[in-house]
Amino acid sequence: MMLPFQNSFVRMNYVKILLMSTGAIAVGVVFAGFLMPKIIRMAMKMQLRVTPGTMTRDMYEKVPFALDFSVYIFNVTNKDEVLAGGKPILQELGPYYFEEFKDKVEIVDDNEEDTMEYDYRNTYQYKPERNGPGLTGNEFVTVAHPLLLAMILSINVDRPELLAFIQTAVNGLLRNPQDIFFTGRLWDLLYDGVVLDCSSEDFEVNAVCSEFDSGDYAEIRRINETAFSFSMFGNSNGSSIGRFKALRGKKNIRDLGRVLEYNGLIEMDAWYEDECNEITGTDGTIFPPFYEKEEGFTIFIPQMCRAMTAEYQRPSKYAGIKTNQFTLSFDVTKYGSPNCYCRDGEFCPPEGLLDLYPCVGTPIAISAPHFYKVDPAVLEKVIGLNPDPEKHEFFMNFYQFAGAPVEAYGRLQANFEIVPVEEVPYMKDLQSMYLPLMWIENGVGLSKKYTNMLKYQLIMGLRIQKLMKYGCIIGGVVGLIIGAVAGFLQSENESNETRSISAKSDAVLVENPNVQSIEVASN
Template structure:
């Protein structure tokens, strides 16, 4: 039987409707997710694995120094510190993961961190690193504060040692070049012969991580020199092959499945990625949680808003150091059960073995007392907050500014000559910004993906509407055809003479049928033996 045009349109529309619903809303999204999972998993041979192991472009690493302009007034009279920010000193930071080992049984990858810093003179403008600045001496003040914290009975011994090693210092400040502080190093004369000096130098040799012995008894100290181009801490992360949502999750740090320095199980759990990669398909409420090895804690970033980056829809996240003095879940980061820092400060002593603290630059989002304790600070959102612009479908950070300030809390220590009159303040030393901004070479790949998704989205809705319109049109056309196929039988006037002559076939049929009904015969049966005379009986 040949199908009419409306039926053909209806069948085609129904088939198209089912196809676009199944493919556009079921098959294609699953196909995209499957492709993203395969693309992002850190299995050997993947392009993303190669980029993860060795980032193909340098990150921008900026350092801002705080130059102390009134060191003598601070050390002699306990005056409020006045600082002057100098920077940024800009470096190209090349990130690499070395000594990689894969374990397919638990879907993990182990590596060691290697960061290399190269001074970018062009971007640093007029700054060369030869600028002379004055800052609180990290070793003189740091040793005094650490000993008071751990072994206050040894302060008199430490005072003698500092006098010997630093040749009778009159204040706890260091004046040197920026380059020496950051990379080339400041010498420490530990070739002393007195008991106190030798005892402290032995302790430094055994415990200080940032000291390099350049010759017997002579150490060299710098903030980043020992980490520049050297193999550092060991990290083990999930590869995301078996479960993409585990991608980048830290499961071990320095061979330990969890930390052991903080005051609770929750704070000792890594609970985040290594910050260089995140799983895809994250929701806003999931946040971005990463583990920061430099401060030995996880740092959660919270969702702020939706925005755009180079035409790509992204989410904006930010992070801070919370408030261990008020938030119960963060009290595990307090230096002791009896003492917690105020809002915005993270104690690093248990992590690095020195009494430094971390915060946002200029004490942004920290308690006002820290900001007011030092003159010359100007905390602002744009310059000092942590920012991450994150594309959630692929788990790609397209723009990030990780900012952190390092300070040394000080106060008067009567048993240490150089610290006897110091004010009770949080002294800022320097702050850093590690930034990445993907250029069009990298964002172009994301734009291509989203253009494809947009085309598919528009197409599937157009096809869906087209098939619905086709089904509606076919239904209307079939209704029209049905109306045209209905006919009405006309009623004829019968001549009485025709009845006698049996000329009216219609009446004859009726009469015959009527007779058959009385005889119990089916109406549909015609008795062709009946004559016209039999009709006359009626």
């Protein structure tokens, strides 16, 4: 006697089930597993390339949202002790909040090369309502004087015999400063401008003012016949950071956004080996898709004269999207010592610092804020810093398949490499140290509008593809098993029926021997 479920199997058309199951597996493997990913990739390639007329091109030319740009200043609360050789006590003031807008202008396309050239602009809008509690920008501060220190320390490294010359120029421009600090209204230094007096008839002052008039210094602008102004952000606001030539990704999507030239140069001329001068990576506003996490993401940063690669750290999540987190380090000791990022190929900065002197001609070192992941000996030279990875690490959360950074915050700190200078009275007793000036946080987390675009236009399609692939394969395998079982049971049932009929016939012959006699007689 058959069980009820066996009766169901016996009634099935197992041949049809086997054929349908085989078809489902074929759909899962060939269509959902092979063709659909190719179709999705092809569609992505067409959408992501930055040729004219694509949505990506519009976003590449003008980032359609503002980025956060926050400035933190280090106020020195014990300048007299510092001038006498003591450790600076630093008080962090911030954030001072700006919205940053990025766009590209003067664009020229070359269809044959699949490239575009453009000037890259950053424009800032101050939003004081989003400053730290009680901060307006009118605070009276004492901070490392960026122009004074840049002029004196640069000459001390490169041409120490001209220290008397540059000191005379500084005295005229800044009206006889008595120390290395700017003491005054913060907003003058950041935005409105500090006046540089060029009215002196001294040759040294006139020589430096003529250099300022060259237009090579974005932070300095002329305000009248005898004066310039210096500001860290105000004078350069909205100006181009340089002219780029980049690939559009039509011929090869993995080249999307890759910078080929900067200001007409195919390589920089700052470092001591060709490898370090290489121009590569994107400008940071776009990244190619389909990269493996081990490859990282490379950004060309002209202000640092080099490309830097963000390296994979851990899986992460943003707005319900599974991402990978990458971090960027300014440490150059990982390349060995000495290496081509070492000054003159010999002087290597401490761990966690990038010496920018070969790039900008000023002894400035870049680090993570608060000397996070910097040699502890550097941190010991100052008081008031508290490194915290949550606040001070440079990170990017990528949805890697699309090359989409859904959240990214670049964090860096500018530090002057201070050394005692015997020829300058207010610098002769200084301790050797890296003196922080400020740190900046720049980035954004995508709003719901853009994360939903990613979720519903790409991620959902990929999920449907995976569901179809594995659903068809698993369903097909289950169908094959059911079909095989049904076929087996039906075969067994037919055998049983045949045996039953045979047994019944034998039984009839046994019970009615006359039947057998008639059959024999008829033969």
